[in-house]
Amino acid sequence: MSFSEADIAAIWLTLKLASTVTVLLLIIGTPIAWWLAKTQSWLKGPVGAVVALPLVLPPTVLGFYLLLAMGPNGFIGQLTENLGWGLLPFTFWGLVVASVFYSLPFVVQPIQNAIESLGDRPLEVAATLRAGPFDSFFTVVLPLAKSGFITAAILGFAHTVGEFGVVLMIGGNIPGETRVVSVQIYDHVEALEYAQAHALSGVMIAFSFFVLLGLYGFQRKQTSFLSPRGV
């Protein structure tokens, strides 16, 4: 089983994309998850629904509207052009933005659940000990909700690796820039190069299996050791 230079470039690009997206998602997703977990506002329902939309929408539909929104006549496109960044489609950062949208529920929901299950008590205790909001977030919430954050990071990463429809719609198949593994496999299949498709798919299946195995192994350990009270 040997890989062409293009296959290896696609693997690297995919890992780079998924890592970048995961870091950004944790930064963006955490405040959203926090707000959703704590708020009493009537907006909780609508915002939660918008965050979950990518779970329901077909990726090609999402990709098509991102292409329109990021284009010269779309609101994102006009914003990025006014900021002097140019247009996002067909660029690595365009894929990053699209993937952040697409994988958002996979990161927000585990964190939200973890924060909700903490309850208000630990934060009230921290407040009586005069911990500021940031202090109590990093010393109380983060350690206690650790499993939620790790689950979120792994799911966000894995989901971005498996992304296809959105990338296909806005990527433009540029080697080293937007041609990720899933697109490369698709190209092999369409070109009837089944041997190469099998090889690359094999790598993807093995990778996904071990990531998920690690995730479930980790979750089991968490429940058996850290939550003796069965939380």
Add this chain to the structure above:
Amino acid sequence: MTAKQLLLSTVLFFAGSGLWIKQLYAAEINGAEEINVAVASNFKPVMNDLVAHFQQQSGHRVKLSFGSSGKIFAQIKYGAPFYIFFSADQAKPIALEQEGLIEPNSRFTYAIGTLALWSTKKNFVTEELLRLKSGDFNKLAMANPKLAPYGAAAVEVLDHLSLTASTQPKWVQGENIAQTYQFVSTGNADLGFVALSQIIDKGHSNSGSIWIVPEAFHQPIRQDVVLLKRGKNSRAAAELLQFMRSGEAKKIIEAYGYKTLTSTSKTIPITTPITTPITIPITMKNPEV
């Protein structure tokens, strides 16, 4: 269930099966058949039009499945229930022929695609191709040359114009010609090599600017059709293939911006580079046949 209900449902069951058998029998008498046909997505609007005419004349029913030629190829190889396959290229039908999955000698070219360089911006594409030559555009969209014949033809054209190296950094590739069309129509790419049939179909021929690539600049984009093993004994399949060779069918195909084998260049409205903007009468889409 009471005895009465049981009796009623038994009667209904037999009455239902009787009706069904009667219908089957009627279909046999009339000789009308229902067949599954696979068609490359880029030919969808034309095929719908063609099949409407064919069904009206023959009484047969044609169920169309659309998809990329590569996917349909894989499906046929693994037992998809298609009688006929209209490919967007010549390579897949030839591959099926070599694997013995088609009726011998059934392969022929039903349409020849016309390539066009298109922009949604007025005066962006001119006969002198100044923008393309000077590099004064953001992106050049084309179909993936490895997968789509329109993409391979686009690269041939650029080679012919000695513009491959200079434009390559600005290439963006659609997986197929439909996606390439989207890249241009949404304004994300200033320029793109698309199929003339798409521009005609979407009624965009009188907006933006367009250059119809001369035939001599690339190998003909031949689209072949094959009769698959499964359709061997089907009269409807044979009749549909015969219809595809008729003057009536060719007239419809040409109205959508394709050429056909016997017609070659004389029936296509424009064969030489033209200046923009050009107007292709939209009425061509509905020829009097």
